[in-house]
Amino acid sequence: MGSHSVETKEIKNIYCIGRNYRLHALELGNEVPESPMVFTKPSHAVAAMDGSTVELPGGVGEVHFELEIVLRVGEGYKPGAPTDEMFDVMTLGLDLTLRDVQSKLKAKGHPWLAAKGFKASAPLGDWIPYPGEAALAETEFTLQRGEEVAQRGCAKDMLFDVTALVRHIEANYGLGPGDLIFTGTPAGVAALRDGETLQAFWGEQKLGACRVALKN
Template sequence: MANDIRNIYCIGRNYRLHALELGNEVPEEPLVFTKPSHAVVPMNGNVVEIPGGRGEVHFELELVLLIARPLEPGMSPDDIIDGFALGLDLTLRDVQSKLKAKGQPWLDAKGFKASAPLGEWMAYPGEEGLKEHDFALLRNGEQAQLGNSRDMLFSISELVRHIDSRYGLGAGDIIFTGTPAGVAALHEGDVLEALWNGEKAASCKVKLV
């Protein structure tokens, strides 16, 4: 999977309640960071190994978009999206807090190996079609997060246009679109299930190493 992925763009604080739960200001424009392609691992019932000695590792369930082609004049953002998936933006939260306090980049907290577990790609129903269904994360059978793309601060169209104008988009790029409220620290043996419209779309078991 990772071999087919070029750039991984991620959006921070794109759901108001998530920004507030971490004590962050709500951004006035999309907050973009990146992960290396080595961060991507499958989320298909497998075991995902994450760092166990660097403080808390938080889960953040997100809608992930697959870009098929560059955005050309006259095209709609929907025209360049080839599929979507559910994925996790895993975050070394204690590391991130220290980096933010120093005004340093987030790469060490966001870009570690296996920090982007990703489910299988599904047919993209369009920006409006996504709003018709919720996505959710179950941890050990209990709901931890529930979201809907209609609650994004910056819409899919806005994200695509912003990223394209600032950094460029092309085939093989993916966009993690932000996480709803409810993030928390992972523990050894946690079983995570990502649901789309109530149906399991991705899952994994956590192993601390």
């Protein structure tokens, strides 16, 4: 796995993009958005996909995995700069979701924080150098669940590309060094099972792995 390390203390804001792959939006029965749908996670949600066990809530309904490309804004960030100059490293991460909790919150029109921002809801793999937006769209990423491939995606299939996401976040919320962007998940999300192992691959390179423990 990669050698680049980003400490949790260096992570500032965590912006996440919902429904950025058409088939994922449809598989959950959601409308495809007309502009980027942004929500956030606390920095305390970060956990390491370093082969260790990630403990998750097990008594509040299904916990779904969502594998995503994650980009980190570098120290040399300048507002409005070309996106290829903005990010220093990237990785693959999991946007873990308490799906039953989220469904109840959505029905009431409440924020998603309890479903998306709980502790360890943002496991991150090893960081590798950001290759640029064009190269990003040429590599397939996959989530292996046990011996099976559960999710398969590519940045070229995003509804809103990296440049569009950056411009939207900059204009509406601000963007700066240490901020992360979870760029959305492809189709194939499902409920986790206690004790199973997940592995995240960027092409043939394994960037992260973890074992799941659902605790009541």
